Amino acid sequence: MKFDDALGHAFRCALLLAGVDWMGWAGSTSSAHSDEDIEATLSGFSVAIDLLAADGLIPQA
Numbered sequence: 001m002k003f004d005d006a007l008g009h010a011f012r013c014a015l016l017l018a019g020v021d022w023m024g025w026a027g028s029t030s031s032a033h034s035d036e037d038i039e040a041t042l043s044g045f046s047v048a049i050d051l052l053a054a055d056g057l058i059p060q061a
Contacts, residue, residue: 007057014051020044 015022020041029038052058 007052010052010055010057011048014048015044017051018044018047020048 012022049058049061053060
């Protein structure tokens with residue numbers, strides 16, 4: 001599968017708007033991350049997906 005640079009950039013921006021600073025596709029979690037950190041990250045991903053869908057960049061679920 002070919003990586004879509006424009007969609008990748010839009011996803012990164014949407015994550016930042018949702019409060020998630022993702023460090024790339026390898027992303028990691030450690031013992032320094034609390035359950036609340038993980039929940040906030042998951043919530044941010046959900047918001048980012050909704051933003052991409054609202055902008056027509058991905059299909060609506």
